[in-house]
Amino acid sequence: MRYKSYDKHYHLMLLPGMALLVVFHIVPMLGVAIAFQDFKIGRGIWGSPWIGFENFAYMFQIHDSAVIFYNTVFISLMKMIAHLIVPLVFAVLLNEVRIGSVKRWVQTIVYLPHFLSWVILASVISDMLSLDGIVNRLVKALGFEPVMFLASNKWFPAIIVGTDIWKEFGFAAIIYLAALAGINPNLYEAAEMDGAGRLKQLYYVTLPSLLPTVVLLATLSIGNILNAGFDQIFNLYNPLVYSSGDIIDTYVYRAGLVQAQYGFATAVGLLKSLVGFAMIVLSYRIAYKYANYRIF
Amino acid sequence: MERRKFGVPLLLATMLLAALVSACSGKDDGNGNSQAAGANEGGSSPSAGGEQAAVDPYKLPNPIEVTTFKGVTPNAKLPEGDTVEDNQYTRYIKEKTNITFKLLWYASGQDYDQKMKLAVSSNDLPDMMMVDEKTFLSLAEAGQLEDLTDVYDRYAADLTRQLYASTDNKALEKATYKGKLMAIPNISVQADSVAMVWVRKDWLDKLGLQPPKTVDDVERIAKAFVENDPDGNGKADTIGITGSDTALKVPPKASFHNFKPIFEAYDAYPGNWIKDGSGNIVYGSIQPETKNALGKLSEWYKAGLIDKEFALRKDVNEPVVSGKAGIFMGPWWAGGMLMDTYKNNPQADFEPYLIPDANGQINNLLVPVSNSFIVVKKGMKHPEAAVVYANTFIAAQRKTDPDALKLDFTIDASYWPIGNATFDYADAVERKADALKKALAGEISSDSLTPEVKVLYDNAVQDKANPKADLAVWKSYYGYTTPAEVLKTSMNKFYPEFTTTTKTMERKWANLDKMEQETFYKIVMGEQPLDSFDKFVADWKAQGGDEITKEVQDAVAGAK
Numbered sequence: 001m002r003y004k005s006y007d008k009h010y011h012l013m014l015l016p017g018m019a020l021l022v023v024f025h026i027v028p029m030l031g032v033a034i035a036f037q038d039f040k041i042g043r044g045i046w047g048s049p050w051i052g053f054e055n056f057a058y059m060f061q062i063h064d065s066a067v068i069f070y071n072t073v074f075i076s077l078m079k080m081i082a083h084l085i086v087p088l089v090f091a092v093l094l095n096e097v098r099i100g101s102v103k104r105w106v107q108t109i110v111y112l113p114h115f116l117s118w119v120i121l122a123s124v125i126s127d128m129l130s131l132d133g134i135v136n137r138l139v140k141a142l143g144f145e146p147v148m149f150l151a152s153n154k155w156f157p158a159i160i161v162g163t164d165i166w167k168e169f170g171f172a173a174i175i176y177l178a179a180l181a182g183i184n185p186n187l188y189e190a191a192e193m194d195g196a197g198r199l200k201q202l203y204y205v206t207l208p209s210l211l212p213t214v215v216l217l218a219t220l221s222i223g224n225i226l227n228a229g230f231d232q233i234f235n236l237y238n239p240l241v242y243s244s245g246d247i248i249d250t251y252v253y254r255a256g257l258v259q260a261q262y263g264f265a266t267a268v269g270l271l272k273s274l275v276g277f278a279m280i281v282l283s284y285r286i287a288y289k290y291a292n293y294r295i296f
Numbered sequence: 297m298e299r300r301k302f303g304v305p306l307l308l309a310t311m312l313l314a315a316l317v318s319a320c321s322g323k324d325d326g327n328g329n330s331q332a333a334g335a336n337e338g339g340s341s342p343s344a345g346g347e348q349a350a351v352d353p354y355k356l357p358n359p360i361e362v363t364t365f366k367g368v369t370p371n372a373k374l375p376e377g378d379t380v381e382d383n384q385y386t387r388y389i390k391e392k393t394n395i396t397f398k399l400l401w402y403a404s405g406q407d408y409d410q411k412m413k414l415a416v417s418s419n420d421l422p423d424m425m426m427v428d429e430k431t432f433l434s435l436a437e438a439g440q441l442e443d444l445t446d447v448y449d450r451y452a453a454d455l456t457r458q459l460y461a462s463t464d465n466k467a468l469e470k471a472t473y474k475g476k477l478m479a480i481p482n483i484s485v486q487a488d489s490v491a492m493v494w495v496r497k498d499w500l501d502k503l504g505l506q507p508p509k510t511v512d513d514v515e516r517i518a519k520a521f522v523e524n525d526p527d528g529n530g531k532a533d534t535i536g537i538t539g540s541d542t543a544l545k546v547p548p549k550a551s552f553h554n555f556k557p558i559f560e561a562y563d564a565y566p567g568n569w570i571k572d573g574s575g576n577i578v579y580g581s582i583q584p585e586t587k588n589a590l591g592k593l594s595e596w597y598k599a600g601l602i603d604k605e606f607a608l609r610k611d612v613n614e615p616v617v618s619g620k621a622g623i624f625m626g627p628w629w630a631g632g633m634l635m636d637t638y639k640n641n642p643q644a645d646f647e648p649y650l651i652p653d654a655n656g657q658i659n660n661l662l663v664p665v666s667n668s669f670i671v672v673k674k675g676m677k678h679p680e681a682a683v684v685y686a687n688t689f690i691a692a693q694r695k696t697d698p699d700a701l702k703l704d705f706t707i708d709a710s711y712w713p714i715g716n717a718t719f720d721y722a723d724a725v726e727r728k729a730d731a732l733k734k735a736l737a738g739e740i741s742s743d744s745l746t747p748e749v750k751v752l753y754d755n756a757v758q759d760k761a762n763p764k765a766d767l768a769v770w771k772s773y774y775g776y777t778t779p780a781e782v783l784k785t786s787m788n789k790f791y792p793e794f795t796t797t798t799k800t801m802e803r804k805w806a807n808l809d810k811m812e813q814e815t816f817y818k819i820v821m822g823e824q825p826l827d828s829f830d831k832f833v834a835d836w837k838a839q840g841g842d843e844i845t846k847e848v849q850d851a852v853a854g855a856k
Binding site: 039040044045058062063064122123126127130131148150151238239240242243246251254255257258259260261262264 | 410413417418419430434438541604605607608610797801802803805806807809810811813814816817818821823835839
């Protein structure tokens with residue numbers, strides 16, 4: 001054994017976490033069997049007939065599976081890009097603020113929305129975007145026709161991405177702020193000695209130091225390529241924006257849970273996880289090769 | 297992600313159920329055998345009248361424990377010290393029937409549906425529970441339910457039998473699977489199916505308009521409400537007709553802000569399986585009548601008669617309650633919403649009307665007579681407990697048991713041991729309204745009223761002395777006056793032909809439904825021309841609709 005005796009209590013402390021992982025994540029994995037069944041309420045996993053890959057085949061036969069897939073990837077890709085850039089810019093800007101109390105206040109306020117659920121925010125947002133809501137009053141004051149934002153396929157994806165980033169950027173910025181705090185001050189001093197101004201310091205010191213964090217977050221987020229945010233879209237969409245807002249998860253909700261198609265829902269979930277896993281492996285390889293970055 | 301969502305509750309439910317079921321199954325053994333034997337001896341000629349004296353339909357001879365789970369209304373209040381497991385209803389049932397219910401778990405809304413389905417799918421059934429029709433049929437098909445034919449014949453109380461008789465036995469037929477009674481069905485009040493057009497009478501009077509008698513009248517009134525500033529505030533801020541994001545489907549049970557009255561006036565029933573002119577069973581959404589109705593609605597929307605944002609509103613009652621809307625569609629029991637409306641706008645006054653179709657006939661798609669079913673797990677030792685429970689629950693709900701008057705009925709009914717469902721005469725509203733009317737006119741003595749109607753009578757008398765002074769009092773009896781009179785109008789009534797699902801439907805319905813909703817909303821809101829309806833019909837048929845129609849026709853033919 002490589003481990004010394006004084007390591008033992010660490011492993012003991014690991015035990016409850018591992019037990020939870022096994023009970024709640026590993027054991028339920030056996031349930032993926034349902035994906036290969038015509039799962040019937042009442043018969044259970046043992047009694048339901050096995051149908052091989054029929055559930056998976058059906059996924060691609062759905063009339064607008066292409067539209068749903070496109071919506072999912074488009075929305076989640078937009079979110080992913082916004083989630084990398086907005087918190088980064090915000091963190092760098094906030095880091096330049098010299099008055100400590102202002103910094104803390106701003107940080108606290110911007111991360112508050114993170115703790116609100118989409119059920120509540122959806123009411124707020126749909127009220128703000130309604131015909132006589134605050135946004136349309138502004139639109140009218142500027143001399144334009146009011147827009148029904150949540151009924152418009154043109155606006156809907158933008159609203160989804162925009163409100164999501166508004167909700168999360170403050171919280172995401174925490175990681176960048178931590179990374180910024182971790183940059184060795186000697187580097188700045190040395191740059192200053194070499195005659196670098198604030199912009200040059202930003203370009204030659206701050207950004208390169210943050211790069212590993214950016215790569216790490218990008219790599220992790222790419223696994224979510226097929227998660228476009230069920231809670232948010234489910235609470236904001238309506239039949240008028242199905243063509244731009246119906247994503248895999250909302251479709252599976254209607255097909256899988258409302259219609260009790262557990263086999264199908266599980267098959268979609270499994271496929272999503274596999275794609276997510278493949279994307280993580282791929283992006284890790286890329287990060288490893290081109291950014292010389294290792295997570296594990 | 298879905299996998300994980302299933303996995304955790306499934307595992308928890310399994311562990312919980314396993315623990316609880318094994319813990320309580322041991323206790324029943326004492327008197328179970330003798331009870332079952334006794335039932336068998338007497339069961340040889342179950343329907344003979346003489347035997348009913350032998351059993352008490354309201355109480356089991358020995359105390360038993362029965363496991364169950366149920367859905368409860370979220371955040372419904374309970375008095376201090378009471379719990380979901382132990383409250384006035386559970387104590388009442390225990391005292392009356394000798395049945396102690398052991399609640400394995402409870403949940404609300406969709407959580408309940410999911411947990412219930414998971415428990416059912418993993419065969420973790422409690423002794424007794426209340427389920428919907430689809431679940432009932434799949435349980436019956438899987439042979440997981442106890443046959444209740446004999447125990448119903450032996451134990452059903454007179455009042456229970458009368459209630460079922462008021463449905464022409466349609467309720468018991470629904471609960472019958474392959475010739476055997478496999479559940480105790482509830483009885484929905486048929487009045488709930490009637491969707492009325494509620495119009496602000498004070499605005500009609502102000503603008504000098506007559507109440508609506510046709511669809512065109514509704515159009516004319518809505519136009520006047522939108523354009524002629526009926527609230528007199530000098531701003532064009534009034535809404536003609538309200539709607540909701542479920543407005544373009546006809547539910548058998550009338551719901552608020554749903555366009556059921558307009559669809560029915562066009563003889564259209566989107567979302568339902570109905571008989572067409574030649575007696576074939578067809579899907580209502582693809583019929584030409586539906587196209588006509590959508591055409592009218594889209595005209596109205598374009599003209600601004602329907603709330604511009606009807607599909608997007610989160611709080612659909614708001615336009616009515618705030619006094620901005622002049623017309624909404626809804627059931628006879630709109631009193632609750634009107635109470636809020638009148639509180640904000642004391643001068644407001646809504647009246648209900650029915651709108652006939654082009655032939656002058658008022659169409660009404662009825663609610664399926666039963667939608668909840670009390671079922672008993674196969675092998676449970678005391679299946680009669682289900683009938684005894686139903687008898688007692690009915691007697692309490694209908695207040696024929698004097699002790700039930702001591703219960704506080706403002707406590708949410710989902711706290712009854714196995715949850716809530718309506719068990720009443722199919723024509724209960726009309727019955728009560730008649731009795732109330734006669735008592736108020738002095739034709740019958742108020743002492744002869746049933747306790748339930750007596751409460752309405754007292755409230756009506758109190759309100760007459762000082763009209764609408766206490767809106768809560770007014771609300772409690774109002775539904776049994778004007779709206780109940782409207783219910784007595786002669787109507788062309790019929791049931792949906794098919795209310796569950798077929799094999800192909802399970803697979804393809806989500807896609808077809810999405811197509812339907814998207815097309816209908818876009819047509820009404822002017823994003824697609826009316827003729828895109830024809831393309832929808834063709835697509836619907838091609839993408840599984842024809843197949844499903846065939847299955848539904850076979851299923852209905854097979855059931856007869």
